[in-house]
Amino acid sequence: MAFWRKKRESTDHHLGDVNGAETTDHYVGDFGSAEIKVTDRQGELPLVSITVSMTPEFACGLDFQNKRDELGLHHPKTLRALHLYAFTLGDLPDRRDEAIELLDWLVAALTDDPENRLPALNDLTRLLQDSGRLAVAEQRLREALSGWERLRGQDDPQTLQIAGVLAGVLIDLGRREEAEGLMRDTVARRARALGATHPETLTSMNILAGTLRGSPSRLAEAERMYEAILAGTDGINDLILLARHNLAAVLIHQGRHAEALERYRELVDIRARLHGDDHRLTWSSRRNLAVALNSLGHFADAEARLAQVLDAYRRLIGPRHAETLATQTSLAAMKANQGRTTEAVPLLRDAIEGYRGTHGPDHPRVRHLTHVLAQLGE
Structure with missing residues (x-):
C-alpha cells in the first residue's frame, strides 16, 4: 500500500x-x-x-506527514500539504513518477472540490508531459479544459491557458491541424477579452505560429506572426525571447542559416545572463545554435555542443522528455551524416524506443525513424 x-x-x-x-x-x-x-x-x-x-522535498514531505497524523489524510490542510509535496518532487527527474502517483491520487480524492482539484490536475498534466507520457497528458488536459470551462467559463484566462498547453501536446503528437484550430479559437477569444496586443493574446499567437511551422507552405505566415509578436511587445521578457527563438527556427526551416545562427548566438548570451548557464531555456537556445552550426558545415563544433545539450537535458528534464528525444535524434543524425554509423545507431534505436513509449508505436515519427534505422543497416 x-x-x-x-x-x-x-x-x-x-x-x-x-x-x-x-x-x-x-x-x-x-x-x-x-x-x-x-x-x-x-x-x-x-x-x-x-x-x-x-531539502525542500523532505521539508514538504515531513509537513504532509505531520498534518496527516494530526488531522487525518482527507483534511483540507493535509491535502494542500500533499499537493505541495508532490509539486516539489516533480522538480526532481528521478522522483517524477512518485509525484505523478501522488497527484493522480490527489485529483481523485478532490473529486467534489474543483477549486483545489483543477490546480492539482494542472500540475499532473505538466509532469505527464515532462515524463513523456503525451497520450495520457492529452487525456488529462482535455479533462482539465472541460473542468475549467465549467468552473469559470470558456473565456477565463485559466481555461485559455490550458487550451494553449493542450495545443502544445497536440503539436508534439504530430496533430498540428487540431492544434491550429484550437489556437485560432483561443487567439480570437483572448483578443476579444484583452485586446490584440495584450501579452496573453500574443502568447497564444506564438503557440498558433508554432502549429504552422510543420508545413513548408506555412512558414511565411508563421514568420509574419512572430514578427507581429515582436512588434507588439517592448523590452526583454520571456515572450520576446520565445518569439525570437521561434523566429530563428523558422529561418532554419527556410534555409536562412546564417541569419538564424546570429539570432541564436544572441539568444544564448541573453538567456545565460537572465536565467544562468544551466537553465533549461539557455540549453534550448544552445541546442538550436548547434543545429544552425551544423547546417553551415561546422560539424565538429555542432556535435560537441549538441552532446553537451543532450547531457544537460537528460539531467534537467529526464531522458524521455520530448526535447531530450528530439536532441538525441539530432545528435544521431549528425553522427550518421559523418559516416559514424556505429555511434549513431544506439542513439537512434534508444530514441525510437522513447518515442514508442511517449507517442505510440504507430506515430509518424516512430515509423520514419524506424525506416531510417533500417537504411543504416539495422
Whole structure:
C-alpha cells in the first residue's frame, strides 16, 4: 500500500533509535531545518536536541506527514500539504513518477472540490508531459479544459491557458491541424477579452505560429506572426525571447542559416545572463545554435555542443522528455551524416524506443525513424 494511505513506520530520513532512545520529528520553518528531539523511552526527559538541514522535498514531505497524523489524510490542510509535496518532487527527474502517483491520487480524492482539484490536475498534466507520457497528458488536459470551462467559463484566462498547453501536446503528437484550430479559437477569444496586443493574446499567437511551422507552405505566415509578436511587445521578457527563438527556427526551416545562427548566438548570451548557464531555456537556445552550426558545415563544433545539450537535458528534464528525444535524434543524425554509423545507431534505436513509449508505436515519427534505422543497416 502506498505510504500516503497509512502511517509510514520508517523512511529514508527517519533516525530510528539513537542509543536506545526514541526520536520525534518536528517540522519548523519553511524548507529550513528539522528539530530532532531525542527523549527517553517514556518521552519524559529530553536527552538532546539537534537541528539538521532539509531539502525542500523532505521539508514538504515531513509537513504532509505531520498534518496527516494530526488531522487525518482527507483534511483540507493535509491535502494542500500533499499537493505541495508532490509539486516539489516533480522538480526532481528521478522522483517524477512518485509525484505523478501522488497527484493522480490527489485529483481523485478532490473529486467534489474543483477549486483545489483543477490546480492539482494542472500540475499532473505538466509532469505527464515532462515524463513523456503525451497520450495520457492529452487525456488529462482535455479533462482539465472541460473542468475549467465549467468552473469559470470558456473565456477565463485559466481555461485559455490550458487550451494553449493542450495545443502544445497536440503539436508534439504530430496533430498540428487540431492544434491550429484550437489556437485560432483561443487567439480570437483572448483578443476579444484583452485586446490584440495584450501579452496573453500574443502568447497564444506564438503557440498558433508554432502549429504552422510543420508545413513548408506555412512558414511565411508563421514568420509574419512572430514578427507581429515582436512588434507588439517592448523590452526583454520571456515572450520576446520565445518569439525570437521561434523566429530563428523558422529561418532554419527556410534555409536562412546564417541569419538564424546570429539570432541564436544572441539568444544564448541573453538567456545565460537572465536565467544562468544551466537553465533549461539557455540549453534550448544552445541546442538550436548547434543545429544552425551544423547546417553551415561546422560539424565538429555542432556535435560537441549538441552532446553537451543532450547531457544537460537528460539531467534537467529526464531522458524521455520530448526535447531530450528530439536532441538525441539530432545528435544521431549528425553522427550518421559523418559516416559514424556505429555511434549513431544506439542513439537512434534508444530514441525510437522513447518515442514508442511517449507517442505510440504507430506515430509518424516512430515509423520514419524506424525506416531510417533500417537504411543504416539495422
